[in-house]
Amino acid sequence: MRIVFATGNEHKMKEIRAILGDLDIEVISMKEAGADVDVEENGETFEENALIKARAVSKLLPDDIVLADDSGLVIDALNGEPGVHSARFMGHDTSYDIKNKAILDKLSGVEEEKRSARFVCAIAMVLTTKCGRTEERVTKGAFEGCIGYEIKGENGFGYDPIFYVPDVEKYSAELSFEEKNERSHRGEALRKMKEILREEIL
Secondary structure (H helix, E strand, O other): OOEEEOOOOHHHHHHHHHHHOOOOOOEEEOOOOOOOOOOOOOOOOHHHHHHHHHHHHHHHOOOOEEEEEEEEEEEHHHOOOEHHHOOOOOOOOOOHHHHHHHHHHHOOOOOHHHOEEEEEEEEEEEEEOOOOOEEEEEEEEEEEEEEOOOOOOOOOOOOHHHEEEOOOOEEHHHOOHHHHHHHOHHHHHHHHHHHHHHHHHO
16 A cells, blocks of 8 residues: 555655655655546635545545645735635646736735735545545645745745745745745645544554
8 A cells, every 4th residue: 555645746745755754655646656637626625626636546546545635825815815726826837936926916015914824735635445435534734924025035836935934034935845844734734644644544
């Protein structure tokens, strides 16, 4: 049995392996597992989308533990947008440089106390037992901060360069790999899922 994570994103896989690496089980991406499926994430919440993805990949890999995540940036001043549409915001093929600049433009003139935001991540697990029963679990994590006033930092990816973390006075893209894993929404959700895997599954 393996853990197959439903992503082809190597940035994500680096974070995932760092956190799940001490479980005594192989952790690979769905690409490495040979699962090629294009899933329409049409849920209304992060939890729904993560489950949609995990279920689709689990059908292709019924002997594995399948994990999938859905994550995004929730900006209070934009009524929660881009939210579950974070990856598709302004189109799948639009670069994050353009997306990040567009968000900063939308928040032009918005005062500091109203720029609150958070990264949210839901992780779903789907496992088919030997008796054919389907086990499902979902965990969630959040990373609180605010939207800064510039694009800054070389680490991270996506919306990290506009996400400011007040208590360390750094943008998310300025955090080290270890700092980000310690604080991030995905890190929190993964640690919760790791405990479920350790206590209930493995």
